[in-house]
Amino acid sequence: MNAISDEIKEDYNFISDSLVDIYDQIMRIEESEIKKSRFKDITAKELHLVHTIGLHDHKTTSEVARILRLSKGTLTANLNNLERKGYISRIINQRDRRIINLALTSKGRLLYRAHYAFHRKLVEQCLKGFDGSDIKKMKQALMNVEDFIGEVSGR
Amino acid sequence: MNAISDEIKEDYNFISDSLVDIYDQIMRIEESEIKKSRFKDITAKELHLVHTIGLHDHKTTSEVARILRLSKGTLTANLNNLERKGYISRIINQRDRRIINLALTSKGRLLYRAHYAFHRKLVEQCLKGFDGSDIKKMKQALMNVEDFIGEVSGR
DNA sequence: CCATATTAGTTTGAATATCAAACTATTCTG
DNA sequence: CAGAATAGTTTGATATTCAAACTAATATGG
Numbered sequence: 530m531n532a533i534s535d536e537i538k539e540d541y542n543f544i545s546d547s548l549v550d551i552y553d554q555i556m557r558i559e560e561s562e563i564k565k566s567r568f569k570d571i572t573a574k575e576l577h578l579v580h581t582i583g584l585h586d587h588k589t590t591s592e593v594a595r596i597l598r599l600s601k602g603t604l605t606a607n608l609n610n611l612e613r614k615g616y617i618s619r620i621i622n623q624r625d626r627r628i629i630n631l632a633l634t635s636k637g638r639l640l641y642r643a644h645y646a647f648h649r650k651l652v653e654q655c656l657k658g659f660d661g662s663d664i665k666k667m668k669q670a671l672m673n674v675e676d677f678i679g680e681v682s683g684r
Numbered sequence: 685m686n687a688i689s690d691e692i693k694e695d696y697n698f699i700s701d702s703l704v705d706i707y708d709q710i711m712r713i714e715e716s717e718i719k720k721s722r723f724k725d726i727t728a729k730e731l732h733l734v735h736t737i738g739l740h741d742h743k744t745t746s747e748v749a750r751i752l753r754l755s756k757g758t759l760t761a762n763l764n765n766l767e768r769k770g771y772i773s774r775i776i777n778q779r780d781r782r783i784i785n786l787a788l789t790s791k792g793r794l795l796y797r798a799h800y801a802f803h804r805k806l807v808e809q810c811l812k813g814f815d816g817s818d819i820k821k822m823k824q825a826l827m828n829v830e831d832f833i834g835e836v837s838g839r
Numbered sequence: 840c841c842a843t844a845t846t847a848g849t850t851t852g853a854a855t856a857t858c859a860a861a862c863t864a865t866t867c868t869g
Numbered sequence: 870c871a872g873a874a875t876a877g878t879t880t881g882a883t884a885t886t887c888a889a890a891c892t893a894a895t896a897t898g899g
Contacts, residue, residue, distance in 0.1 A: 540819045541811070545803045547826045549735065552707040554833045557753065562836065574856090580704065590877060598712060600858050605878055607856090627865045627876040648700045654832040655825045656696070663821050664695045670810045670822065671702045677809040678709045681717065729885090745848060755887050760849055762885090782847040782894045 555651070562647060568640050570614050576644055578607055579616055579633065583641035587620070587630040616640060710806070717802060723795050725769050731799055733762055734771055734788065738796035742775070742785040771795060 560573040571579070581597055582588070588596075594604040608631070611617045616637035622628035633641055656664060715728040726734070736752055737743070743751075749759040763786070766772045771792035777783035788796055811819060 537816065537819065540823060541804060541807050544811070544819075544822060544826060545800075545807045546739070547830070548807070549803065551826070551829055551833070553753075554837070555829075558833060558836050584701070591875090594877095598708075601877065602859075602879075603857050609878095625866065625876085629877065645700070648704065649696060651829065651832055652696050652700045652703070655828045656699075657828055659821065659825070661692065664692065664699075666814065666818050666821060667825065668695060668698060670814070671699060671706070673810045673812055674706055674710075674806065675702070677806055678706070678713060681713050682709070746846090756848065757850075757888075758886050764849095780847085780895065784848065 559644070559647060563640075563644070566643060568643070571616075571640065575607070575611060575616075576640070578611065579637055579640055580644055582617055582631050583633050583638065583645075587632055589622075590619075590629050590631060593631055611637075714799070714802060718795075718799070721798060723798070726771070726795065730762070730766055730771075731795070733766060734792055734795055735799055737772055737786050738788050738793065738800075742787055744777075745784050745786060748786055766792075 556573050559576060560571075563569075563571050563576060578593075578597070581593060585593065585596065590604060590608070591601060594601050597604070599607070608617060608619065612619060615634055618632055618634050620630045620632055622630055656667065659667070711728045714731060715726075718724075718726050718731060733748075733752070736748060740748065740751065745759060745763070746756060749756050752759070754762070763772060763774065767774060770789055773787055773789050775785045775787055777785055811822065814822070
């Protein structure tokens, strides 16, 4: 156990401990930022759902439920709220009228873009002063995590 | 708008999009991994609480509630469950008998260590092939995020 | 000292979120 | 075309959360 490996070990612990709490804090900040804007009636969970529908435009209810790992019943309840508040719309698929495709309304798209901009600001702050090769490393780290997730969850 | 800044922009978008979903997946995996072990009666939220109590040994109920941003009532309910399942114990502070200090039981410590090991495995996988200076960069990125969180939430 | 204020944690009651299973409407299939 | 399969909703039960009322213990200051 030499000095270098001890230092790396310590770095690993620092990174591990940091990661645990950061996400919770980000969720909380996202919600509180959004509540300062014109979108005061949106919770962090609803924001997450709006983000997912914006990212995966016109997907079906079942597909979105699978992506978010929510039961269909739970998603129906959430969609009712977001539809009532004017952020999403249900579009009956005319080829197969059992299917409902989900889309953002223009209000929903405004929220989506505001949220996306916040995320971008966070990433920019995070990578402040990093050069191209540093950024490549960050991408690599994220891809490694995705691989790990894929392996553990059996793909 | 030259080629390099376009590429960086794309990298930023990649990183931003990746981050959104990774945490949810990690939470889910943590819960499913823990359910494969001897700790089948633990949810992701309870795991988070055990982690916090393990990290901040013998803190008071109010302090833990503040750390996790839970109301005291909610924390009481969660503590009841974890105490019943044998993961934590409430220790009445003899200097001030209003105060309850929270600690892990030996079963709780086993769970804490298993969970911590999983996190370490994740970080190791994430930083696979990285050298000392790369790891420093990762630490810097995390500290930048923490700064950003601090600024936005007004410290 | 003691009456009052303060503090730590619990209980309570209401609101919300979630799930699985039953159900409805529609489409597919043999 | 009858029955199976599929997409989404409804329903009933359970769990989570919060704020406010409450209990017990300690601090304060007259």
